[in-house]
Structure formats: C-alpha cells, structure tokens
Amino acid sequence: MAIQDNVEVVLEKVAQAAGRSGRSADSITLIAVSKQKSLAMIKDAVSAGLRDFGENRSAELASKAQALPNLNWHFIGHLQTRQSQPVADYAGLFHAVDRPKIATRLNNQLTHTLPVLLEINVSGEASKGGFDCSDWENDGAQRAALVQAATTISELARIEIHGLMTMAPYVADDATVRQVFSRTRRLAEWLRSTLPDISWDALSMGMTNDYAIGIEEGATHVRVGRAIFGERQY
Numbered sequence: 477m478a479i480q481d482n483v484e485v486v487l488e489k490v491a492q493a494a495g496r497s498g499r500s501a502d503s504i505t506l507i508a509v510s511k512q513k514s515l516a517m518i519k520d521a522v523s524a525g526l527r528d529f530g531e532n533r534s535a536e537l538a539s540k541a542q543a544l545p546n547l548n549w550h551f552i553g554h555l556q557t558r559q560s561q562p563v564a565d566y567a568g569l570f571h572a573v574d575r576p577k578i579a580t581r582l583n584n585q586l587t588h589t590l591p592v593l594l595e596i597n598v599s600g601e602a603s604k605g606g607f608d609c610s611d612w613e614n615d616g617a618q619r620a621a622l623v624q625a626a627t628t629i630s631e632l633a634r635i636e637i638h639g640l641m642t643m644a645p646y647v648a649d650d651a652t653v654r655q656v657f658s659r660t661r662r663l664a665e666w667l668r669s670t671l672p673d674i675s676w677d678a679l680s681m682g683m684t685n686d687y688a689i690g691i692e693e694g695a696t697h698v699r700v701g702r703a704i705f706g707e708r709q710y
C-alpha cells in the first residue's frame with residue numbers, strides 16, 4: 477500500500493483507540509519511525525499530514541533533520557555519549573534516557589532546553605534498555621534508584637523530564653503487552669506523587685504491533701514504523 481494510505485489507516489486506528497480510552501485523537505502524537513527509510517518516503521508521510529518522525533541513529537537523525545528541518549524529530553534509541561551531539565542539535569524530544577550520564581552529556585552540549593523521557597524496562601528482558609523497573613511495585617531499591625536518577629537529571633539546567641518511555645516484549649500475547657503498559661502508567665502515577673515538581677505526563681508506549689493497546693493504556697506518544705513505511709531491511 478502507498479504510504480499515504482498507510483498513514484490514513486494508522487490515524488484512524490489511533491483515533492479509535494483514543495476514543496476507547498476516553499481521549500481525543502489530538503491528545504496523542506503519532507511518531508512515524510523513519511529509520512532506514514528515504515527522504516522521499518518521509519515526504520510522502522508529510523504529505524499525508526504527519527509532522528513527527530523518529531530515528532534511532534544519531535548520524536541518520538542529523539542528515540535527515542538537516543534536509544527536512546521543519547519537522548519534529550524524535551530520537552527513540554539508545555544513545556552513546558560520543559554520538560550525542562546530533563541529538564542535542566536536532567531532537568525535539570529524546571525518548572530513551574537510560575542513565576544520568578547521557579543526560580549530563582547532552583546538557584553540556586545543548587543551547588536550548590531538551591524535553592526527555594526516561595526509558596524504563598518493566599518486562600525485565602535483558603535485551604531491553606532502560607532503568608530496571610521489572611519489579612518496581614515490590615522492590616524498594618528499584619524505586620530508589622529511579623528516583624535518584626530522576627532527581628539528578630532534573631537538576632540539569634537544559635534537560636526537562638516529561639515522562640516515561642517503554643517497550644513491550646516483541647513477541648507477546650496482548651495481555652502481557654497490556655500489563656507492561658499499565659504497569660508503566662502506574663509507575664508514572666507513583667512518580668507524580670513522589671516527585672511532584674517533575675512533569676510525568678508523557679507516556680511513549682506502542683509500536684506497529686501494539687500501539688492500539690498502548691493508547692488504551694494511556695500512551696500520549698506512539699512510535700510506528702512498519703505500519704507506515706513497510707518492513708525494514710534488518
């Protein structure tokens with residue numbers, strides 16, 4: 477299917493899921509994950525109405541954001557310290573802060589305020605990045621480590637925490653996926669009462685396989701690649 481048609485289908489599903497969660501479609505940001513996809517394909521998605529695009533390699537972010545500067549660029553992947561400058565220069569939202577060190581590094585490179593999300597790992601999968609929150613409801617040490625990291629990060633002048641990002645297990649039944657997302661939402665609620673000076677309103681949850689469930693469980697941002705651009709090479 478053409479990219480424009482795919483965008484229409486995804487936007488419709490976003491609107492339906494938003495309705496099921498008692499929210500309007502415009503309270504949800506659909507991020508088209510354009511990693512490995514060409515500028516021509518991104519322009520097709522723009523002509524279908526999208527403005528938010530997600531990348532997970534900083535060099536690719538730099539070249540695409542330079543070519544298409546009037547879009548909102550999201551950095552959604554793990555970021556190595558030595559590759560952070562393009563994220564400081566071009567990202568409007570960085571979804572995957574997984575350690576204070578990367579936030580400190582960005583803070584030193586930024587000349588403006590960068591909104592960020594903390595990536596959390598609630599499924600406990602070793603292959604997934606993020607703060608270990610696999611048993612946050614019962615494990616006080618996990619909660620304390622997250623609070624300490626969030627506090628450290630929130631003291632950086634040019635970094636502004638806005639919420640959490642998580643990924644569900646790639647191959648999982650709907651009930652398992654839903655539980656990962658609802659546990660993430662409840663963690664954000666707990667953080668809101670524990671660290672009320674930080675904004676915990678944004679929840680980046682859901683990809684091609686599970687964005688409708690993410691929205692039903694409270695996602696404000698979904699990151700959708702294949703349903704818009706088709707399969708990737710690797």
Ligand SMILES: *Cc1c(COP(=O)(O)O)cnc(C)c1O
Nearest residue numbers: 509532552683684699700701702
């Ligand atoms: C690639 C990627 C996505 C998009 O995945 P699809 O299955 O193509 O929708 C979303 N989030 C992150 C962090 C990714 O790396």
